[in-house]
Amino acid sequence: MTLLATLTRPQKAAAILVAMGKPSASRLLKFFKQDELKALIEGARLLRTIPQADLERIVAEFEAEFTEGAGLLDSADKMDTILNESLSPEEMNALMGKDEPAAKKDTTPPVWPQLEKLEPAQIGTFLSNEHPQTAAMILSNLAPTYAASVVLTLxxxxxxxxxxxxxxxxxxxxxxTKLVEDQIRTRVLAESAQKDTSVGQTRVASVLNELDKSQLEEVMNDLREVGMADLDAIRARLFSFDDVPVMSQKARVALFDGLSSELITLALRGTALPLAEAVLSSIGARTRRMIESELSQGSEGVQPAEILRARKTIASTALRMANEGLLELPSAQNAA
Structure with missing residues (x-):
């Protein structure tokens, strides 16, 4: 017995509606009676993939025209989508004979703030594979600043x-909206939770950033010997005051523009000339003269621990600004 011979009339009607697409089908659904809609839904639940040849025979039976090349997959899911977008929840409950459920508070965490914690490029990749209308709806629900970052990746x-x-x-x-939110939870957030190790990498980097350069290299070598993964990703999150010369001029200006002259002066005490010049070339002429005058008086009475603390404060500020997108740190290759 062929597939066509096993289909009921409601299943054939559901097949045609799905093949027509949501806009046309939604308009037609308004003309069905409740019992007819219920029969369509029950028929669609059991509907599976229909070969093109059988679909054309179904259309011929109904004496309707059909666009060449239209296929039919996941008919039940598509029928659900058409019905959900065409009928209100109350109409759906009445149609399926369900009692109106007592209103209860939705305890599911909002999806949009969770989405904004991911890298904009990751969301851009996801949206590039979606219909533009769906992408527009998603971006409209995101914070403007974050949405703008995503748009730039497209x-x-x-x-x-x-x-x-x-x-x-x-x-x-x-x-x-709920359908889109559910898809985001399943296809974006759940997948990211399984794959994203950036939180752990940042945690490790924050610890390693407290070490001086010789201690850091020793620990990194130990980690490499034991075969720890993602060392390059961790190194990309490392930054010390000694890395300032390999920063771009734009990044250095952004970093030192908001720092006090006292902090910069303290951090520069005892530094080599290339490092000092990299810092001084990133600040205003008047501030530079003031700092150079202070440095020329020597470092007598200044504790090494205070100097180290000032340098770590500047490094921490650079890391924070990089995480906020305010500046770009040198790559791991350049910083190594």
């Missing part, structure tokens, strides 16, 4: 199309 044609749709975006049905 290809220009795709970026323009998504922004255009964001401008034209109307109110999104609650059912559609």
């Amino acid at each position: 290809d220009k044609p795709q970026r323009s199309e998504i922004i255009k749709r964001m401008m034209e975006l109307a109110s999104v049905p609650q059912a559609a």
Whole structure:
């Protein structure tokens, strides 16, 4: 017995609705009676992949035209999507004979703040594989600053199309919003939780950043010998005051612009000329003269521990600013 012969009339009707697509099917659903809609849903639940040839025969039976090349996969899921976007939750409950559930508080954590904790490039990759309308809806729910960072990771044609749709975006049905949120939890957040080791890398780097250069290299060599993974990623999160010369001029200016002259003076005491010049060339002429005058008087009475503390404060500030996207630290290769 062929697949076509086993299909009921409601299943054939459901197949045609799914093949028509959501816009057309949604308009037609308004003309069905409750018992007819219920029969369609029950039929769609049991519907599986239908070969193209059988689908054309179904269309011929209904004496309707069908766009060449339309396929049919996951019919039940697509029918659910059409119904959820066409009918209110109350209508769906009435249709399926369900009693109206007592309102209860949704304890699921909001998806959008969790999404904003991920790297913008990761979200950009996810959106590049989605329909522009879906991408527009997702970006519209993110904080503007974060959304802008994501937009910059997209290809220009795709970026323009998504922004255009964001401008034209109307109110999104609650059912559609929930479908998107569920997909984000399943395909983005859950996957990131399994793969993302950046939190652990940052934790290790924060400890290693407290070591001086000789201690740091000793520990890194020990970790390399025991075969610890992600050492390059950890090194990329390391930064010390001695790494200032390999920073870009733009990054150095951003770093030292917000630091006090007293802190910079203290950190520069006893430094080699290249390091001192890298710092002094990043500050204003007047401040530079003041610091040079202080340094020329020597370091008598200044405790080495105070100097080390000042240097670690500057390194910590650089790391914090890098995490906030305010400056770019040198790569691990340049800093090594």
